[in-house]
Amino acid sequence: MDRLQAMKTFVAVVDSGGFTPAARQLDMSLSVVSRVVTELEAHLGVRLLTRTTRVVRPTATGVAYYENCRRILGDIDDAELAAAGAHEAPRGRLSITASVLFGRRYVTPLVVEYLLRYPEVDVDCLLIDRVVNFIDEGIDVGVRIGPLPNSSLQAIQVGQVRRVVCAAPSYLARHGAPAAPERLADHTVIQATGASTVPEWRFQHNGDPFAVRLHPRMTTTTNDSAIAAAVAGLGLAGVLSYQVADELRDGRLQVVLEDFEQPPLPIHVIHREGRHAMHRVRAFIDLAVDTLRANAALNPSA
Structure with missing residues (x-):
């Protein structure tokens, strides 16, 4: 079993929400995608996915393994970019979420500046007034207002509001x-x-x-x-x-x-990976943190 290919296949299944869309994304047959994931589960001795006729979701073990796989694959991408001399040029697709009004006023200008800086990156914006599941909806970075529940997401506080x-x-x-x-x-x-x-x-x-x-x-x-x-x-x-x-x-x-008034509510930039985040993710986080922290509406002392 090609363990690297198995990781890529598993991540594609989780990101796309099923075997069929993962097969299309990877340009592989459905049977091959299913076999690779089954062999991976057998190799690890654990069930990574819960399969029903309507949905495919990672198990608790699968979520942790998924996060590790994304980190490992991101490290490999970074290593290849560095070797090719292109480490300073993020590329690929980035998915971002925020609430509607905050997204319109603060996140959209960030996205525009980011896209102008990095022409090889495409961005999907999910601006919606509900809590988004990062894994289910394939989100890389988000901005949330209010206390954060315990989760595997990384969080950086950038301000507060009343x-x-x-x-x-x-x-x-x-x-x-x-x-x-x-x-x-x-x-x-x-x-x-x-x-x-x-x-x-x-x-x-x-x-x-x-x-x-x-x-x-x-x-x-x-x-x-x-x-x-x-x-x-x-x-x-x-x-x-x-x-x-x-x-x-x-x-x-x-x-x-x-x-x-109640105590102020914190604003966090949240993302899935730690210090090994993919370069396109890190580049957006750095821009967002610096820009939002410098905004007087979010940080009165800025």
């Missing part, structure tokens, strides 16, 4: 600012339902968290829409600070209830 309540100066001139979260019932509330469909906002007082039930006058599926309504003077919107950084800087919105 959950804020804000309104236009025109609204505050007419209605005043709420003195406490409990007074939100006296105000017009705008709620974006993208992150949560529960009509409540969360606050903290003297270290104790609490939630306030809302009766929104306007609900909308996007933060962009909620921010536009707040800027127009309709009422109070609850968003993340980076989402209204321009509006706060220009004075179109003002933050209220600052004394009741």
Whole structure:
């Protein structure tokens, strides 16, 4: 058994989500791909994949082996590039994920700069407001806001954001600012339902968290829409600070209830490999970390 080819075949099956797409990707017959993985499992004495009629997924052992295979194959790619004198020219395809609004405002400019620097790399952007499974969806790098669950992913903190309540100066001139979260019932509330469909906002007082039930006058599926309504003077919107950084800087919105805000949420660049990440992945991570850390909206002291 060619162990290197077996690793490549196994990784292709996991990345593509099945034997048939892996066979197309590798330009091999379906029977050969299936045989190679079966022989690999027999050689290792463990089951790497769970197979059903509808889906192929790695087992717990398969996930760990997959990560090791990607690292090893990445090291081989780097060694070949270095030997060919092309180590400073990343190439291949890179998959990136982030939330929709953060992706539009911060990740898309990064991708454009990255592609201009490295013309031999192609990038797939998955900008979506849900947690993405890196293995199932073949993602290399992501940006996540909030606490991270325990996982095999590597994480680099690049900033932090606050959950804020804000309104236009025109609204505050007419209605005043709420003195406490409990007074939100006296105000017009705008709620974006993208992150949560529960009509409540969360606050903290003297270290104790609490939630306030809302009766929104306007609900909308996007933060962009909620921010536009707040800027127009309709009422109070609850968003993340980076989402209204321009509006706060220009004075179109003002933050209220600052004394009741929860602790800031961390922003991390996350990826699958450690220090042996493939060159195209490392190049994007380096650019993202440097750029995001220098952004005053994400790091006020920058």
